[in-house]
Amino acid sequence: MKQIRGGVTAAKGFLASGMHVGIRKNKEKKDLALVWSERMCAAAAVYTTNKVKGQPLIVSREHLSDGKAQAIIVNSGNANTCTGEAGIAAAKRMAALVAERLPVKPEDVVVASTGVIGQLLDVSVIEAGMDSLVAGLSKAGYLDAREAIMTTDTVKKELAVQFELKGKTVTIGAMAKGSGMIHPNMATMLSFITTDCAIDQPLLQKALSESVRRSYNRVSVDGDTSTNDMVVILANGMAENPIITSLDDDYQEFCEALDWLNIQMARSIARDGEGATKLIECVVEGASDEEKAEQLAKGVICSSLVKTAFFGADANWGRILCALGYTRNDFDPEKVDVSFESASGFISVCKNGAPLPFSEEKAKKILSYQEVTVYVDLHEGDAQATAWGCDLSYEYVRINGDYRT
Amino acid sequence: MKQIRGGVTAAKGFLASGMHVGIRKNKEKKDLALVWSERMCAAAAVYTTNKVKGQPLIVSREHLSDGKAQAIIVNSGNANTCTGEAGIAAAKRMAALVAERLPVKPEDVVVASTGVIGQLLDVSVIEAGMDSLVAGLSKAGYLDAREAIMTTDTVKKELAVQFELKGKTVTIGAMAKGSGMIHPNMATMLSFITTDCAIDQPLLQKALSESVRRSYNRVSVDGDTSTNDMVVILANGMAENPIITSLDDDYQEFCEALDWLNIQMARSIARDGEGATKLIECVVEGASDEEKAEQLAKGVICSSLVKTAFFGADANWGRILCALGYTRNDFDPEKVDVSFESASGFISVCKNGAPLPFSEEKAKKILSYQEVTVYVDLHEGDAQATAWGCDLSYEYVRINGDYRT
Numbered sequence: 001m002k003q004i005r006g007g008v009t010a011a012k013g014f015l016a017s018g019m020h021v022g023i024r025k026n027k028e029k030k031d032l033a034l035v036w037s038e039r040m041c042a043a044a045a046v047y048t049t050n051k052v053k054g055q056p057l058i059v060s061r062e063h064l065s066d067g068k069a070q071a072i073i074v075n076s077g078n079a080n081t082c083t084g085e086a087g088i089a090a091a092k093r094m095a096a097l098v099a100e101r102l103p104v105k106p107e108d109v110v111v112a113s114t115g116v117i118g119q120l121l122d123v124s125v126i127e128a129g130m131d132s133l134v135a136g137l138s139k140a141g142y143l144d145a146r147e148a149i150m151t152t153d154t155v156k157k158e159l160a161v162q163f164e165l166k167g168k169t170v171t172i173g174a175m176a177k178g179s180g181m182i183h184p185n186m187a188t189m190l191s192f193i194t195t196d197c198a199i200d201q202p203l204l205q206k207a208l209s210e211s212v213r214r215s216y217n218r219v220s221v222d223g224d225t226s227t228n229d230m231v232v233i234l235a236n237g238m239a240e241n242p243i244i245t246s247l248d249d250d251y252q253e254f255c256e257a258l259d260w261l262n263i264q265m266a267r268s269i270a271r272d273g274e275g276a277t278k279l280i281e282c283v284v285e286g287a288s289d290e291e292k293a294e295q296l297a298k299g300v301i302c303s304s305l306v307k308t309a310f311f312g313a314d315a316n317w318g319r320i321l322c323a324l325g326y327t328r329n330d331f332d333p334e335k336v337d338v339s340f341e342s343a344s345g346f347i348s349v350c351k352n353g354a355p356l357p358f359s360e361e362k363a364k365k366i367l368s369y370q371e372v373t374v375y376v377d378l379h380e381g382d383a384q385a386t387a388w389g390c391d392l393s394y395e396y397v398r399i400n401g402d403y404r405t
Numbered sequence: 406m407k408q409i410r411g412g413v414t415a416a417k418g419f420l421a422s423g424m425h426v427g428i429r430k431n432k433e434k435k436d437l438a439l440v441w442s443e444r445m446c447a448a449a450a451v452y453t454t455n456k457v458k459g460q461p462l463i464v465s466r467e468h469l470s471d472g473k474a475q476a477i478i479v480n481s482g483n484a485n486t487c488t489g490e491a492g493i494a495a496a497k498r499m500a501a502l503v504a505e506r507l508p509v510k511p512e513d514v515v516v517a518s519t520g521v522i523g524q525l526l527d528v529s530v531i532e533a534g535m536d537s538l539v540a541g542l543s544k545a546g547y548l549d550a551r552e553a554i555m556t557t558d559t560v561k562k563e564l565a566v567q568f569e570l571k572g573k574t575v576t577i578g579a580m581a582k583g584s585g586m587i588h589p590n591m592a593t594m595l596s597f598i599t600t601d602c603a604i605d606q607p608l609l610q611k612a613l614s615e616s617v618r619r620s621y622n623r624v625s626v627d628g629d630t631s632t633n634d635m636v637v638i639l640a641n642g643m644a645e646n647p648i649i650t651s652l653d654d655d656y657q658e659f660c661e662a663l664d665w666l667n668i669q670m671a672r673s674i675a676r677d678g679e680g681a682t683k684l685i686e687c688v689v690e691g692a693s694d695e696e697k698a699e700q701l702a703k704g705v706i707c708s709s710l711v712k713t714a715f716f717g718a719d720a721n722w723g724r725i726l727c728a729l730g731y732t733r734n735d736f737d738p739e740k741v742d743v744s745f746e747s748a749s750g751f752i753s754v755c756k757n758g759a760p761l762p763f764s765e766e767k768a769k770k771i772l773s774y775q776e777v778t779v780y781v782d783l784h785e786g787d788a789q790a791t792a793w794g795c796d797l798s799y800e801y802v803r804i805n806g807d808y809r810t
Contacts, residue, residue: 050727050731052729052758079723082755223708226727308801308805318524322629353487354487397799397801401713401717
C-alpha cells in the first residue's frame with residue numbers, strides 16, 4: 001500500500017470541482033463542491049446519532065437507501081439544519097440541480113451541508129453557480145472541492161492510497177471537514193471517500209461501519225456531536241479487480257487500506273480542532289476489552305481539564321486519572337500507570353495510581369511538541385484502543401464566542 | 406423561612422475556624438478549616454461517583470458509616486488524591502489531630518481535601534497549625550472557614566436559613582467550594598451543611614440525597630466529575646424541635662428549607678465557575694418526565710459550543726438544539742421552542758424546531774447580562790427540570806493551562 005496524491009479524485013472515474021457561489025459573504029472562500037463518478041457506484045454511509053438531524057442528512061439517507069449513488073453535492077456556510085420543511089425542499093432542490101445538468105437521477109445524488117444551524121439556505125445562489133460548478137468538473141478539481149467544504153478548518157484534509165488486488169491497482173481517496181462540534185458517535189463529521197474498487201454494497205457498508213468505529217468515532221474536539229455528521233463512500237468498480245463478494249483476503253486488504261486512510265483523516269481532524277495547538281493521542285492498553293479501552297481513551301481526550309493542561313504543557317496527570325474515573329468503567333485505579341511521549345522523548349509520571357518523581361523540565365519539553373501521546377496502562381488484560389483529540393485554547397473560545405457574526 | 410447571616414455556624418452549637426498553615430505557598434491564602442459541633446450530630450453524606458476516589462473520601466466514608474459525626478477538618482491546596490497508602494495515613498492523621506485536641510473520637514471527624522491531585526500531602530504543616538486552629542473556634546469563625554476551603558473560587562459560597570418547627574426556631578447553614586472540575590454526578594463538589602434541627606439520621610440522609618439530586622447534581626462547570634466531591638450535613642438537634650422521625654409536615658418543611666439552600670449554593674457555584682462571566686440557567690419544560698428534562702437541561706449547560714456562544718452573547722440557538730439532540734433522549738425536534746430571558750427582557754428565537762425572525766440587537770442585550778435563562782419547551786408533557794452552568798471564557802483556559810505552577 002502506498003500513499004499518493006489526488007485526494008477525492010485519485011480513484012479512476014472520479015471528477016470534482018469547487019467554487020464560491022455566495023452562500024458565504026467572503027468571496028475568497030469557496031462554498032460549494034461537487035464530486036462526480038463516470039459510472040454508477042455502490043454507496044455506503046454512516047450518519048450522526050444526534051436526535052436532531054440536518055435536513056441534508058434526511059434527504060441523503062433516503063437517496064442512499066438503495067445502496068447506489070453517482071454524485072455528491074456539498075455546501076459550506078450554512079448547515080441547512082433546524083430549517084423544517086423548507087430545509088428538506090432546499091436539500092432536494094440541490095440534488096435536482098445536479099440531475100438537471102448531469103446524466104444522473106436526483107435520487108442518486110448525496111447532499112451535505114455544513115455551517116450555521118437554524119438559518120434558511122438560499123438555494124437560488126447555488127442555482128446561479130451550478131453551470132460553472134458542473135463545467136469545472138475535472139481530475140484537478142479535488143483541490144477546489146476540498147477547500148469548498150471547509151468551515152473553520154485551517155488545514156485541508158485529504159488523502160489517497162493505492163494497493164494491488166489480483167494484479168489490478170485499486171485506489172481509495174477521501175476529503176473531510178472537521179474543526180468544531182466534533183464528537184462523532186457511531187458516525188462522524190463530513191468525510192467523503194471515493195474508490196474504484198469493485199466491491200458488493202453490503203460488504204462496502206460493513207467495511208465502512210467497522211472502519212468508522214476505529215477512526216472518526218475515536219476523535220473528539222469539543223464533546224459536541226454534530227447534527228450533520230456523515231461519512232459516505234462511493235465505489236465505482238473501475239479498477240476492474242475481481243469484484244469482492246465475500247470476507248476473503250481481498251476484502252481484508254481493502255479494509256486495511258480503508259482503515260489506514262480513515263485513521264489518518266481522523267488524526268488530521270483532531271490535529272486541526274478549533275483553536276488547537278496540538279494533537280493529543282491517548283493510548284489505553286492492558287485493558288480487559290477493547291470497548292472499555294476505547295471509552296477510557298475518549299474520556300481522557302474529552303476532559304476540558306486535561307485539554308487545558310496540555311495547552312499549558314502542564315504534566316498534570318492527576319486530571320488524567322480523574323477523567324478515567326468518571327467514565328464509569330470498572331478498573332483498579334491503584335494499578336494504573338501513566339506516561340507521556342512526543343518527538344522530544346518519553347517520561348513516566350504515575351505508577352500504580354501514585355506519583356513517580358519526575359523532571360518537570362523534561363515533562364514540559366515533551367508536552368510542548370505538536371503531537372503528544374498519553375499512555376495509560378491498566379494492567380488487567382491485553383486489549384487496547386487509541387483516541388485522538390486536541391488541546392483547549394484561547395482560540396477555541398474566540399472562534400466560538402462569535403461564530404455567527 | 407428567612408435567610409440569615411452566619412453561614413456554617415449560624416445553627417446553634419456550631420463553631421468554626423480557618424487559617425493559613427502553609428499547605429499553600431501564598432501566605433495570604435487560608436488553607437485549613439475546622440467545623441465543630443458542641444454535641445454529637447446525626448450525619449449524612451453523598452460522595453462522588455468517580456471511580457477514582459480521593460483518599461480523604463475513603464476515610465470520611467468509613468468515619469460516617471455509623472451515621473454520626475461531630476467535626477469536619479478541610480484543607481485546600483492539595484487534594485490528597487492518587488496518593489496511595491501514604492494518602493490514607495495522612496487523612497487519618499488529620500482526624501487524629503482533631504481528636505487529640507477536642508473531646509471527639511477520630512472516627513467522628515469528617516476529613517476533606519481539595520486542590521492538586523497526585524501530590525503527597527505534608528501533614529506536618531497541618532500539625533504545626535492545629536493548636537491555633539482549635540483555639541480559633543468561634544461563632545465568627547465561619548468567615549475564616551469559608552475562605553480556607555476555596556481554591557480558584559472568587560466568591561465565598563455560604564448561606565443560612567431559619568424556619569419554625571412546632572414553635573422552635575430551626576437553622577440550616579452551609580459553606581461550599583466549587584469553581585473547576587465541576588460536574589457532580591450523584592454527589593457534588595465540597596459542601597458542608599450544619600443544622601440544629603432534631604432529625605433521625607435515615608431521614609437526614611434521605612433529605613440530603615434527594616436535595617442533592619435537584620441542586621448540586623444539576624450544576625456543571627466543565628463536565629469533569631471530581632475525585633473529591635462530597636456533601637456532608639451535620640444535625641445536632643439543639644433547636645429542640647420535636648425530633649423528626651417520619652415523612653410528616655415537619656420533614657417536608659425541613660426539606661423545603663434544605664432544597665432552597667442547596668439550590669442557591671448550586672447556583673452560586675455555577676455562577677463562580679472557573680473563568681465564568683455569567684450564570685446560564687436552562688429550564689426544560691413540557692417534558693414527559695423529570696429525568697429526561699434533567700438530562701436535556703444538563704446537555705445544554707455542558708455543551709462547549711453553547712458555553713462559548715454565551716460568552717460571546719451570541720444567540721446561536723442551533724447549538725442548543727444540537728446539544729439537546731446528542732443527549733440521546735427521545736423527543737420530537739420539530740416541536741421544540743427556545744427562548745432567552747435575563748434582567749433585560751425575554752425573546753423567542755425558535756418555534757417548532759425552526760427559526761423565528763428576531764432582533765439580533767435585542768437578543769445580544771438579553772444575553773449580555775450576568776444571569777441568563779434558556780427556556781426549552783418540548784410540548785410533550787408536564788415535567789420540568791432546571792440545570793445551572795456558566796460560560797466558557799479565555800480565563801478558564803488561562804486558569805487551567807497552568808494550574809499547578
